[in-house]
Amino acid sequence: MTGRTPGGDAAGAPGDDPVPDRIHARPVPRPGRWVSAVVLLVLAAMAVNALLTNEKFRWDVVWLYFRDVTVVRGVGWTLVLTFGSMLIAIVLAVLLAIMRRSDNPVMKAVSWGYIWFFRGTPIYTQLVFWGLISVLYPRLSLGIPFGPEFFEFRTADLFTAFVCALIGLSLNEAAYLAEIVRAGLGSVDPGQTEAAKALGMKDGKILTRIVLPQAMRVIVPPTGNETISMLKTTSLVLAVPFTLDLQYSTNAIGNRLFLPIPLLMVAAIWYLLITSVLMVGQHYVERYYGRGFGTQTSGGRRGRGPGGRGRRPGKQDLIAASGTTKDDPFLEVTP
Amino acid sequence: MSGTHDAPAPAAGTPMVQVEGLHKMFGDLHVLKGVDLEVPRGSVCVVLGPSGSGKSTLLRCVNELEEITGGRIRVDGELMGYREVTKDGRTRLHRLHPKVVARQRSRIGMVFQRFNLFPHMTALDNVAEAPVQVRGLSRSEARARAAELLDRVGLADRADHYPAQLSGGQQQRVAIARALAMDPELMLFDEPTSALDPELVGEVLAVMRDLARSGMTMMVVTHEIGFAREVADTVVFMDEGVIVEQGTPEQVLGDPQHERTRSFLAHVL
Ligand SMILES: Nc1ncnc2c1ncn2[C@@H]1O[C@H](COP(=O)(O)OP(=O)(O)OP(=O)(O)O)[C@@H](O)[C@H]1O
Ligand SMILES: [Mg+2]
Numbered sequence: 001m002t003g004r005t006p007g008g009d010a011a012g013a014p015g016d017d018p019v020p021d022r023i024h025a026r027p028v029p030r031p032g033r034w035v036s037a038v039v040l041l042v043l044a045a046m047a048v049n050a051l052l053t054n055e056k057f058r059w060d061v062v063w064l065y066f067r068d069v070t071v072v073r074g075v076g077w078t079l080v081l082t083f084g085s086m087l088i089a090i091v092l093a094v095l096l097a098i099m100r101r102s103d104n105p106v107m108k109a110v111s112w113g114y115i116w117f118f119r120g121t122p123i124y125t126q127l128v129f130w131g132l133i134s135v136l137y138p139r140l141s142l143g144i145p146f147g148p149e150f151f152e153f154r155t156a157d158l159f160t161a162f163v164c165a166l167i168g169l170s171l172n173e174a175a176y177l178a179e180i181v182r183a184g185l186g187s188v189d190p191g192q193t194e195a196a197k198a199l200g201m202k203d204g205k206i207l208t209r210i211v212l213p214q215a216m217r218v219i220v221p222p223t224g225n226e227t228i229s230m231l232k233t234t235s236l237v238l239a240v241p242f243t244l245d246l247q248y249s250t251n252a253i254g255n256r257l258f259l260p261i262p263l264l265m266v267a268a269i270w271y272l273l274i275t276s277v278l279m280v281g282q283h284y285v286e287r288y289y290g291r292g293f294g295t296q297t298s299g300g301r302r303g304r305g306p307g308g309r310g311r312r313p314g315k316q317d318l319i320a321a322s323g324t325t326k327d328d329p330f331l332e333v334t335p
Numbered sequence: 336m337s338g339t340h341d342a343p344a345p346a347a348g349t350p351m352v353q354v355e356g357l358h359k360m361f362g363d364l365h366v367l368k369g370v371d372l373e374v375p376r377g378s379v380c381v382v383l384g385p386s387g388s389g390k391s392t393l394l395r396c397v398n399e400l401e402e403i404t405g406g407r408i409r410v411d412g413e414l415m416g417y418r419e420v421t422k423d424g425r426t427r428l429h430r431l432h433p434k435v436v437a438r439q440r441s442r443i444g445m446v447f448q449r450f451n452l453f454p455h456m457t458a459l460d461n462v463a464e465a466p467v468q469v470r471g472l473s474r475s476e477a478r479a480r481a482a483e484l485l486d487r488v489g490l491a492d493r494a495d496h497y498p499a500q501l502s503g504g505q506q507q508r509v510a511i512a513r514a515l516a517m518d519p520e521l522m523l524f525d526e527p528t529s530a531l532d533p534e535l536v537g538e539v540l541a542v543m544r545d546l547a548r549s550g551m552t553m554m555v556v557t558h559e560i561g562f563a564r565e566v567a568d569t570v571v572f573m574d575e576g577v578i579v580e581q582g583t584p585e586q587v588l589g590d591p592q593h594e595r596t597r598s599f600l601a602h603v604l
Contacts, residue, residue, distance in 0.1 A: 195451035195510075198398055199465035199517055200441020202434065209468060213455050292455045292497035 061262040074249035085169035093177030118175035127239035130164040184215035216289040224282035358405035368576040381563040384573035444514030452498040459494040484512040504535030
């Protein structure tokens with residue numbers, strides 16, 4: 001196309017411009033913008049300067065321990081805890097959300113009670129509690145309440161520090177995610193369920209094929225936040241105590257060397273790095289679940305532009321832009 | 336009610352839809368107050384009536400999207416939603432298992448005013464989804480069949496579009512194809528053209544006209560009087576939860592017997 005750029009430099013001769021006497025107006029002067037931008041840049045430069053030139057940060061130590069085996073292993077454990085507990089929490093949360101929506105009053109009450117308890121107590125307390133579980137119940141057995149028991153084992157054998165940390169984090173997280181999932185399920189137009197029912201689909205299929213995929217659009221962004229938040233919550237597992245994660249291992253090295261600040265910087269940089277990678281991942285997951293929701297207008301009238309995947313521009317864009325359906329193939333198909 | 340407990344085997348003469356003494360209440364709101372209606376096999380029944388008269392509710396009851404308060408609905412001779420059990424000379428109703436209800440629904444196609452296409456699936460997958468999930472067809476079989484149906488409604492080249500990329504008329508035609516994919520013996524249309532821009536109404540009505548010609552039994556709620564006159568075998572006029580009058584289009588539209596029908600037609604024509 002010609003004449004796309006406002007300056008009109010794409011058009012060859014001035015006579016090519018389809019708009020006679022095209023407007024080239026000067027923008028409204030906004031000195032405030034310039035002043036505020038300059039002030040912010042100066043402040044940012046000061047902050048960078050303060051970080052880099054202060055000897056006490058000991059950037060040489062930071063760089064050395066950034067690649068330390070214990071630290072990298074700590075990163076590994078932190079990642080395992082983050083993703084492991086998020087996975088368990090998501091499964092639990094979907095169950096809780098479905099229970100909350102069910103007609104069965106017992107299910108509703110149990111789900112409500114669970115969320116009430118795990119949201120109502122601090123995660124630190126819960127982690128300490130899980131660490132003490134083998135003191136509270138030295139032996140666990142599986143059987144019918146007040147009836148016969150099938151088998152028995154020592155609690156400490158199963159509930160290692162890692163398992164306690166994983167359980168503590170995921171049970172707590174499930175309570176928050178359950179509310180997110182519930183909001184997501186509630187955001188799907190009831191007409192979707194009706195249409196699926198009218199086709200003869202059963203409730204389970206309607207949930208997994210129709211409602212959940214659409215709810216994901218609402219569920220994914222806050223779940224991404226929760227994952228990032230979980231990454232940092234794992235630093236509390238010393239309450240169990242679980243001592244292999246990133247925060248604990250950098251802290252231990254820092255105390256041993258009497259250099260707490262550089263090791264804190266090591267941990268901070270690793271957390272930032274992981275968070276950045278997670279944000280990129282979240283972007284792609286959001287894009288996947290946003291497919292088909294390009295720009296839907298209410299009432300399902302004509303949508304414009306390509307869908308979330310954005311892989312079909314071209315013709316459809318032109319049709320949408322033209323605002324007609326004159327190219328309707330139907331007119332040629334029926335007699 | 337009537338004395339037909341043992342569900343009669345669907346004889347050729349059985350009407351496709353039999354509604355007897357249907358009542359529906361939403362809490363205290365009495366929406367359907369004893370509706371009796373028969374739709375013969377292969378015929379088209381157009382339901383007219385002012386807003387709030389219970390037309391949508393009637394269709395939704397036939398498809399068991401609403402639980403009925405009283406009366407009986409039979410489709411192809413089969414009692415919908417319930418099982419009649421006669422014990423000691425008394426007839427009791429037992430509600431059917433959701434699985435059975437789902438099977439009953441799968442034989443009835445429904446088209447909604449607001450299309451209700453699945454926005455996260457392409458047009459092709461919208462049509463192919465139910466055959467896969469309900470009938471157990473393989474994905475490729477279902478897609479091949481879906482492509483045929485999209486072709487039938489004139490949308491062969493829109494198969495890969497998401498609903499948001501289609502015009503309202505195209506979306507409604509996909510919705511019709513989606514319902515047809517389950518090989519229904521009865522199609523219900525609830526104001527299928529009311530959400531459409533006027534220039535898109537024709538394409539949807541044309542598909543419906545073709546469907547009627549192919550012998551499909553249809554119940555259509557619409558305000559398109561022209562369509563009713565041309566396609567309907569029976570026209571039913573409803574008001575305040577009862578059928579005021581019914582008959583051929585010539586009778587109801589051309590020579591209405593009731594004052595309410597006359598004033599309604601005066602408004603819409
Ligand atoms: N789920 C519901 N709960 C309570 N009341 C309802 C419900 N659905 C419908 N109604 C009421 O039942 C009455 C009939 O509604 P219905 O949708 O069947 O009317 P209609 O004839 O289809 O009208 P319209 O032409 O506006 O679609 C209305 O008064 C409506 O408010
Ligand atoms: Mg209605």
